[in-house]
Amino acid sequence: MHEIGIAASIVEAVRTEMRPYNDTRPVKVVVKVGAMSGVDRDSLSFCFQAITRGTLFEGLTLSIEDTPADELELSRLELEEP
Amino acid sequence: MSGTTTTVNLERKVLNENDRLAAELRSEFARHGIFCLNLISSPGSGKTALLERTLASFPKDQRVAVLTGDIQTDADARRLARYGFPVRQITTAGACHLDARMVVRALEGWDLASLDTLFIENVGNLVCPTSYDLGEAAKVVLLSVPEGEEKPLKYPGIFFKSRLMVLTKVDLLPYVPFRLEDAIANARSIQPGIQILQVSSTTGAGIDDWMRFIEKR
Numbered sequence: 001m002h003e004i005g006i007a008a009s010i011v012e013a014v015r016t017e018m019r020p021y022n023d024t025r026p027v028k029v030v031v032k033v034g035a036m037s038g039v040d041r042d043s044l045s046f047c048f049q050a051i052t053r054g055t056l057f058e059g060l061t062l063s064i065e066d067t068p069a070d071e072l073e074l075s076r077l078e079l080e081e082p
Numbered sequence: 083m084s085g086t087t088t089t090v091n092l093e094r095k096v097l098n099e100n101d102r103l104a105a106e107l108r109s110e111f112a113r114h115g116i117f118c119l120n121l122i123s124s125p126g127s128g129k130t131a132l133l134e135r136t137l138a139s140f141p142k143d144q145r146v147a148v149l150t151g152d153i154q155t156d157a158d159a160r161r162l163a164r165y166g167f168p169v170r171q172i173t174t175a176g177a178c179h180l181d182a183r184m185v186v187r188a189l190e191g192w193d194l195a196s197l198d199t200l201f202i203e204n205v206g207n208l209v210c211p212t213s214y215d216l217g218e219a220a221k222v223v224l225l226s227v228p229e230g231e232e233k234p235l236k237y238p239g240i241f242f243k244s245r246l247m248v249l250t251k252v253d254l255l256p257y258v259p260f261r262l263e264d265a266i267a268n269a270r271s272i273q274p275g276i277q278i279l280q281v282s283s284t285t286g287a288g289i290d291d292w293m294r295f296i297e298k299r
Contacts, residue, residue: 002178002210009096017090024088031096036272038212038239070242072213074092081085 006039007047010074011057017077024079028061034071041066100214103182107217110194117299118200120216122240123224124233125206128250130158131283132224132292133201137165139293145196149188150203151180158203168192179210182217199296212239219299220245227251228258231265234272241272246279246295253282 014026033039041064048062065075095101111118121129133148140146147168150158159171172180172188185202202218204211223244225233228251234241241247247269255262262280269276279295281288 002213005177006096006213009099013092013094013096013098017092021088021090027087036239036242038209040209070212070239072096074094074096076092077090079088079090081088 003039003043004047004051006044006072007051007062010048010062011051013074014057014060014077018079021079024081026057026060026077027080028063028078030063030065030075030077032065032067032071032073032075034067034069036068036070037072038070039072097213097215100182103186104215104217107182107185107189111200111217111219114194114197116194116197116200117296118202118216118218119296120202120204120211120218120221121224122204122208122211122221122244123206123226123250124208124229127206127224127226127229128283129203129206129224130161132248132250132281133162133203134165135281135283135286135289136201136292136296137162137167139289140165140167142166145198146201147192147197147199148201148203149180149185151184151205153177153205174205178205178207179214180204180216181214185216208233208237208240212243222246222248224248224250225265225269227254227260231261231268234265234268238272241269241276244273244276246277248292249278249280251282251284252280252287253285 014029018026033041045062052058052060123129148162149170149172151172152158153174156171159169162169170188172184202216221244223240266278279288279291281292
């Protein structure tokens with residue numbers, strides 16, 4: 001239910017983090033989602049696709065790593081130089 | 083054609099803006115010696131009823147306040163205001179949980195130095211409020227007897243993060259098929275350290291234990 005907000009926070013983080021890297025495009029963002037985080041991974045993937053469609057981030061892959069506790073963390077971002 | 087790939091390590095919380103505001107709230111609460119509890123449960127588990135009993139049990143000179151969150155209406159704030167303590171409604175207009183920014187806004191203009199205890203009644207929802215730190219000292223999850231003993235297994239996140247589980251509506255135990263021992267075992271299988279209280283806001287059973295929990299802080 002709140003995954004749309006979580007997805008928007010991830011997009012915002014990508015936007016901020018890629019600022020120092022001119023002329024690159026983000027290809028993959030890796031997020032750790034804990035089993036106790038209260039975040040549903042399928043719903044998060046769905047929301048992420050929905051809010052990136054038709055934007056600069058269309059096609060950016062959201063990769064979710066399962067963890068056992070309550071993590072909800074940005075792990076890494078992969079950028080590609082054209 | 084694809085070129086060079088750069089990997090940027092991020093290693094930070096997804097909700098770091100919420101967490102930053104929550105940390106500010108937590109240090110404000112600490113500075114003023116405020117004990118803040120974040121009450122979370124499904125809709126209809128008895129958060130407001132428990133708070134009504136709680137406020138009725140506090141001597142009138144106690145420095146207690148309540149923030150109560152709902153998607154719509156100020157019905158809960160009106161219910162709670164009858165007890166003579168400051169109460170503010172947070173209406174989320176659709177959002178399924180409270181976040182730290184809503185709490186910061188709701189506290190604007192309140193003299194925190196005049197408070198010792200703050201209850202935050204979250205929006206009725208057993209999932210979404212789990213992710214949002216509000217600067218509270220502890221999360222308290224309510225599970226009402228008619229909901230069934232499997233709730234901790236179905237919604238593990240909130241039980242994992244709560245210091246206390248309050249089993250509410252225990253006056254209904256004779257009338258509904260609820261296995262109390264299983265509910266307790268299920269909660270402890272998710273969070274071994276969770277404290278558990280049994281209360282009825284209707285009869286007042288267990289309210290003393292709950293008040294002692296608040297008093298111990």
